[in-house]
Amino acid sequence: MVSVAIHKFSSCDGCQLAFLNAGQDLITLSNMVEIVNFAEAGIVDTRAKADIAFVEGSISTPEDLERISDIRHNSNYLITIGACATAGGLQALRNLANGKEWIADIYATADTISALPTSTPISDHVKVDLELWGCPVSTRQVFTAIRSLLFDVLPRDEHDKLCLECKRQGVSCVMVTQGIPCMGPVTRTGCGALCPRHGRDCYACYGPAENPNTDALGKRFAGLGLVSGQIAARFHFINSASPDFRQAGLNWKDKGNDG
Amino acid sequence: MSQDTDQTRLDYLDRPQFQSLLDVLQDAGFRCVGPQVSDHAIVFEEISYVGQLPTGMVDRQGPGRYTLKDTGTGRFFYWVSGPQALKPHLFLPREVLWQVDRDDDGKLHFSSACGQPQGVAFIGVRSCDLAALDLLDRHFLQGDYVDSAYQSRRQQIFIIAVNCARSAETCFCHSTGDGPQVRGGGYDLLLSELDEGFIITSGSSKGDEILVRLPLRASTNQQHEQVRQELVSAEQQQRSLPSTDLNEKLMSQLEHPRWDDLQERCLSCGNCTAVCPTCFCHSEIDHPGLNGMTSEHIREWDSCFTSGHSYIHGHVLRDDTRKRYRQWLTHKLATWHDQYQRSGCVGCGRCITWCPVGIDLTEEVAVICGGDAHG
Numbered sequence: 259m260v261s262v263a264i265h266k267f268s269s270c271d272g273c274q275l276a277f278l279n280a281g282q283d284l285i286t287l288s289n290m291v292e293i294v295n296f297a298e299a300g301i302v303d304t305r306a307k308a309d310i311a312f313v314e315g316s317i318s319t320p321e322d323l324e325r326i327s328d329i330r331h332n333s334n335y336l337i338t339i340g341a342c343a344t345a346g347g348l349q350a351l352r353n354l355a356n357g358k359e360w361i362a363d364i365y366a367t368a369d370t371i372s373a374l375p376t377s378t379p380i381s382d383h384v385k386v387d388l389e390l391w392g393c394p395v396s397t398r399q400v401f402t403a404i405r406s407l408l409f410d411v412l413p414r415d416e417h418d419k420l421c422l423e424c425k426r427q428g429v430s431c432v433m434v435t436q437g438i439p440c441m442g443p444v445t446r447t448g449c450g451a452l453c454p455r456h457g458r459d460c461y462a463c464y465g466p467a468e469n470p471n472t473d474a475l476g477k478r479f480a481g482l483g484l485v486s487g488q489i490a491a492r493f494h495f496i497n498s499a500s501p502d503f504r505q506a507g508l509n510w511k512d513k514g515n516d517g
Numbered sequence: 518m519s520q521d522t523d524q525t526r527l528d529y530l531d532r533p534q535f536q537s538l539l540d541v542l543q544d545a546g547f548r549c550v551g552p553q554v555s556d557h558a559i560v561f562e563e564i565s566y567v568g569q570l571p572t573g574m575v576d577r578q579g580p581g582r583y584t585l586k587d588t589g590t591g592r593f594f595y596w597v598s599g600p601q602a603l604k605p606h607l608f609l610p611r612e613v614l615w616q617v618d619r620d621d622d623g624k625l626h627f628s629s630a631c632g633q634p635q636g637v638a639f640i641g642v643r644s645c646d647l648a649a650l651d652l653l654d655r656h657f658l659q660g661d662y663v664d665s666a667y668q669s670r671r672q673q674i675f676i677i678a679v680n681c682a683r684s685a686e687t688c689f690c691h692s693t694g695d696g697p698q699v700r701g702g703g704y705d706l707l708l709s710e711l712d713e714g715f716i717i718t719s720g721s722s723k724g725d726e727i728l729v730r731l732p733l734r735a736s737t738n739q740q741h742e743q744v745r746q747e748l749v750s751a752e753q754q755q756r757s758l759p760s761t762d763l764n765e766k767l768m769s770q771l772e773h774p775r776w777d778d779l780q781e782r783c784l785s786c787g788n789c790t791a792v793c794p795t796c797f798c799h800s801e802i803d804h805p806g807l808n809g810m811t812s813e814h815i816r817e818w819d820s821c822f823t824s825g826h827s828y829i830h831g832h833v834l835r836d837d838t839r840k841r842y843r844q845w846l847t848h849k850l851a852t853w854h855d856q857y858q859r860s861g862c863v864g865c866g867r868c869i870t871w872c873p874v875g876i877d878l879t880e881e882v883a884v885i886c887g888g889d890a891h892g
């Protein structure tokens with residue numbers, strides 16, 4: 259039987275809910291594979307060997323660093339789930355600041371906190387076989403990936419822009435109708451255009467799409483009245499450490515500093 | 518009765534009687550789909566009573582901009598267009614084409630997922646929409662491979678077209694020869710709207726059957742004259758294409774520097790192709806059930822702005838936006854002629870309005886075909 263492990267690093271645990279919220283499919287899955295580690299469901303063996311390992315969370319502490327190389331060693335196919343594991347997550351905002359100072363500013367006994375100065379994606383440290391984006395990932399994404407692997411087929415990379423899905427869903431564009439600065443044109447599809455379906459802008463929790471034109475979108479935001487700092491903040495949010503968004507945000511920050 | 522009526526010409530429906538049209542259609546078994554205001558735009562959704570129509574609404578359109586305004590008039594069709602019209606109802610954004618089941622012996626059983634759709638009456642279809650429908654028909658229904666999913670829906674529809682009393686700022690159908698007046702056929706009923714009512718004519722035997730059941734009276738020559746005048750004013754459009762056949766011109770400009778400029782501005786987001794009423798590109802994916810005993814084969818809208826569109830065995834042919842935009846424009850306006858004997862553009866202006874960064878193909882064509890190499 260194929261063995262599956264679900265590991266957690268620095269994260270909110272939300273991506274693991276993609277499994278727990280699966281209902282009947284979780285029961286079906288547990289009859290098809292052996293789940294060897296899944297702390298949130300009470301199965302704990304972090305050193306278990308696994309055919310497929312899902313990794314949630316970013317590398318944010320010295321302990322994370324050690325554990326991820328063990329997991330890589332014990333796993334055949336390693337899949338990151340969510341913004342944290344795939345791009346460093348919201349907590350990677352500290353990479354753009356002085357992480358040590360932040361901790362000292364907030365906590366009374368900062369010296370008892372052992373944290374790396376940066377939060378980094380799993381792929382910065384070990385080889386990753388598949389990345390599933392999203393904050394959080396959905397049940398559909400993880401189960402589609404598992405099903406493909408059980409068929410010995412490589413899972414399909416969903417990297418088109420959100421806009422195309424937004425149009426498939428019949429949503430009237432919030433940017434065109436209301437001038438709301440939407441990140442959809444540079445954001446990876448996968449969520450079913452959740453936010454525009456509810457009349458609000460996408461804030462790019464699925465990270466950058468392939469071939470993203472962050473410059474042109476930033477200029478459009480400026481045309482809608484956003485100042486440089488606000489444009490930078492659109493890119494430096496959930497996926498600030500993904501290279502495309504990181505650079506776009508820094509460029510707009512620079513423009514702000516130039517006056 | 519005034520002197521200029523022609524009593525043999527029963528073609529006028531008073532505005533307060535418009536509900537009777539919906540009632541008769543529903544009584545004839547049609548589900549009515551018509552314009553409504555939803556999410557700040559005019560969209561085509563199911564309607565059953567007149568109160569759901571966008572009374573008095575007009576659309577203000579520009580590159581990357583769409584707003585609605587209530588003019589306070591009683592007109593139902595004073596707006597021009599929304600993001601979509603017929604396309605998503607005939608060529609569905611996503612649909613299961615077939616399904617396969619594995620039985621206990623491991624044998625596979627394939628079955629079509631196409632159902633028997635109910636008749637749909639579309640109310641408020643424009644001249645450009647009819648021209649686009651004709652193009653979709655050429656693509657999906659002609660030649661050796663008829664698309665049965667499209668065909669089953671296409672055969673069930675009843676079209677109530679409407680002449681445009683005004684044009685949007687983004688319209689250029691007059692220069693493509695596709696509007697604003699409905700000429701030729703393609704509809705079952707045709708409306709021309711006036712303040713107090715509608716001149717209504719039939720274009721098919723199905724249309725005749727509905728028409729005879731409506732409480733019509735004779736129209737006046739003055740009413741016909743007013744319709745004519747509004748159509749003439751709707752023809753005064755701000756945008757145009759230089760020719761209905763740009764095949765040679767565009768194909769001789771494949772290295773024009775303007776394509777590089779477009780690479781800088783275009784988001785490669787595919788909104789233009791999704792709203793274009795003639796774009797038909799799609800991709801197909803399989804969605805297996807978790808237990809591996811069933812699988813669905815799904816077709817969904819794709820676009821020449823995705824990398825998958827030109828992916829061939831480990832290689833993406835159009836790997837940058839320059840090539841993707843060039844593919845879009847040269848297919849739509851040039852090589853479409855080789856494929857379907859006319860341009861793929863009906864001048865609806867949707868790609869201009871719904872482009873998040875307001876790229877205007879009429880402007881791009883003017884530069885690329887106009888010899889102004891530095892744009």
Ligand code: SF4
Binds near residue numbers: 421430
């Ligand atoms: S609402 Fe956002 S995601 Fe949807 S089409 Fe507009 S820009 Fe794209």
Ligand code: SF4
Binds near residue numbers: 446451
């Ligand atoms: S619309 Fe954007 S922010 Fe909202 S769920 Fe989807 S990717 Fe995330």
Ligand code: SF4
Binds near residue numbers: 789795864866
């Ligand atoms: S190319 Fe643009 S203007 Fe022409 S039919 Fe398509 S959406 Fe309309």
Ligand code: SF4
Binds near residue numbers: 785786790871873876
């Ligand atoms: S032309 Fe506009 S709508 Fe079309 S892909 Fe480019 S940015 Fe998107």
